[in-house]
Amino acid sequence: AQTVTQSQPEMSVQEAETVTLSCTYDTSESDYYLFWYKQPPSRQMILVIRQEAYKQQNATENRFSVNFQKAAKSFSLKISDSQLGDAAMYFCAYGSYSGTYKYIFGTGTRLKVLA
Amino acid sequence: DVKVTQSSRYLVKRTGEKVFLECVQDMDHENMFWYRQDPGLGLRLIYFSYDVKMKEKGDIPEGYSVSREKKERFSLILESASTNQTSMYLCASSFPDEGNQPQHFGDGTRLSIL
Numbered sequence: 306a307q308t309v310t311q312s313q314p315e316m317s318v319q320e321a322e323t324v325t326l327s328c329t330y331d332t333s334e335s336d337y338y339l340f341w342y343k344q345p346p347s348r349q350m351i352l353v354i355r356q357e358a359y360k361q362q363n364a365t366e367n368r369f370s371v372n373f374q375k376a377a378k379s380f381s382l383k384i385s386d387s388q389l390g391d392a393a394m395y396f397c398a399y400g401s402y403s404g405t406y407k408y409i410f411g412t413g414t415r416l417k418v419l420a
Numbered sequence: 421d422v423k424v425t426q427s428s429r430y431l432v433k434r435t436g437e438k439v440f441l442e443c444v445q446d447m448d449h450e451n452m453f454w455y456r457q458d459p460g461l462g463l464r465l466i467y468f469s470y471d472v473k474m475k476e477k478g479d480i481p482e483g484y485s486v487s488r489e490k491k492e493r494f495s496l497i498l499e500s501a502s503t504n505q506t507s508m509y510l511c512a513s514s515f516p517d518e519g520n521q522p523q524h525f526g527d528g529t530r531l532s533i534l
Contacts, residue, residue: 309462340521350510350525396462400521406476408453408521410463 307332309399311411318387319419325372326382326414328397337401339373339380342410345393353395356380384416392418423447426511426526434534439498441529443511452494453512453522454478454486463510469494470516501533 308331318324330339341353356364356373363371368388372381384391397411427442445452451470455463455478465478467486475486483505487495494513498505509529512522 338521349527350512352521352523355521398463398521402520406468406470406520408465408468408478410455412460412462 307334307399307401307407307409309397309409309411311397311414313414314412315415315417317417317419318384318391320387320389322387323383323385324387324416326384326395326397326416328380328382328411330378330380330397330399330409332378332399332401334401334403336403337399339371340398340400341369341371341380341382342396342398343391343393344396344413345390350396354382387418389418389420392416424511424513424524424526426509426529428529429527430530430532432532432534433498433501435500435502437498437501439501439531439533441496441498441509441511441531443494443496443513443526444492445494445511445513445524446492447513447515447524448491449513449524450491450516451514451520451522452488453514454484454494454496455510455512455522456480457508457510457528466496470520503533505531506533507531 337358339356344350368385394413399409424445454466469475469488485497511526514523
């Protein structure tokens with residue numbers, strides 16, 4: 306069965322600094338997708354970034370980038386130049402289809418941004 | 421902007437009641453999802469629908485059913501509510517592009533079963 310693990314329940318970063326959130330996953334599938342979602346306090350969940358497993362190039366979206374290590378089954382999120390608005394719960398997620406759809410979320414990492 | 425609207429932000433019901441949670445999206449998305457979110461457990465998929473009248477069970481479908489009679493509306497039904505179904509429920513939608521992932525989320529319904 307597929308699993309997604311976020312081992313850091315909470316992290317802090319100084320404003321303007323860089324922070325990396327960790328995520329590991331387990332799957333026997335060869336074709337799948339990985340995602341990072343952001344959930345600000347009392348606000349809607351939003352999709353931050355997506356990575357296709359068949360692509361070797363790491364995805365980037367402005368200040369957000371991922372380090373995708375397929376062999377190690379690791380998918381970390383790097384936030385550069387952290388801003389106060391980055392404070393949120395971040396969820397790593399996995400998606401695949403092999404007869405049935407699978408969408409699995411990790412337990413989340415709460416990111417605090419310190420002024 | 422895409423809008424996913426959940427009918428209630430807060431809902432209080434009693435055990436044994438039949439409970440309906442409604443979700444409407446305005447972007448003609450084929451995919452719609454129901455998740456529950458619990459502290460320390462992340463989001464867990466209850467049901468997924470990829471077209472009208474089509475549905476697939478997620479990881480925790482027990483005690484729930486769904487209805488998708490129209491493309492824009494996806495209803496989650498608690499057949500006989502129990503206290504362990506007290507949770508935050510999130511609806512999401514997306515187009516069936518690569519990954520089929522939930523893209524747009526509603527504000528959530530915080531459901532309490534007494």
